[in-house]
Amino acid sequence: MENRMSIPYIQAARGIAVVLVMLFHTSQMSDKYFHINFLGINGMGRSGGYAYFFVLTGYLMVTIYRKHFGDIRVWGSFMKKRLLRIYPIYWIVTLAVIPVYFLVPSFGFGYETKLPEIVTSLLLVPYSSAPILGVAWSLSYIMFFYIVFSLLFVLNKKTMLTLFALWLLIVGLQSLDWIRLKDSVQIRFLFDAMHLEFVLGMLIAYAVRRLKSGGILWLTAGCLVFPAVWVVRALHPDFAYPNVMYTIGATLVLLGIGLLRTAAPAWLKPVQFLGDASYSILLTSLIFLSITLKLSRAVHLDLRIGPMLTTSLSFVVSLALCCLFYRYIEKPLIHYFKSMTAAKARTA
16 A cells, blocks of 8 residues: 555554444343443444445455556466455354354344345345345445456556446436336346445545645544444434434544544554454354353353443453454454465465
């Protein structure tokens, strides 16, 4: 990346985003187990963390690979890296969860033991049922973006601009309800407005190269958007545009980070670690939260120290377990795949 000073800030923001996602999940689950509104955010839906991840994905892909657009030789290595980054860890977690639904069907909705749902979940293919691992819905969008983005290595610039413009036009018209497409899972997914978040990230990557200053201003403005949306949603639960506002906030945050030209302070390192571990946290947090909350209720911990403190303790323990999963499973596996890829490259 051209501005390597921004990497620690990107990872720190990623860490904050994934913790926010986990906090909102914790609040929803505490309502299920203890009937409390943890931190008062249970009814707000999403935290905006996914918007940051989607915008960041588009930003990073352009920043890293823009010099290789039109080079078909890069396509294979790009897809291999993306597949190895997403699927192995995801399969480990999903395959660990699936047997639980066979042993205790009441934990699920009934479809988790059916072959079509298992196959589509493992492949991250959009289907009529939600993925067995709930958070995998976001991975389906990310993998689709990687496939679309990979066409930039295969097709010429004019063709890609035409295809992108046509696709985005249909997405926009569909979002405004000016056209009505066939009502199917695949069609809705293909032209979902959430894809625009990746495109915004791509545009930010080009904007950062042309702007020279204003990093702190943009970053501050973006950070203020998220709590503003939370307050509005708390006061007006029927607020219709939270995802739009989250996307704007994520865009401003990333634009500000991209324009920063100062080294990251040392106190950001723990938050950067959470950013490094964000994929593991995203995949395993619901599992660990479910386990810790179930155990807490089984031993009546909520009656001893109160449901709020019990939920807080479950959150901290679950986050620690997610980090251990990253340290001892994801990180060694990533290192292995990188070593394997480098060895093959040297051989070639």
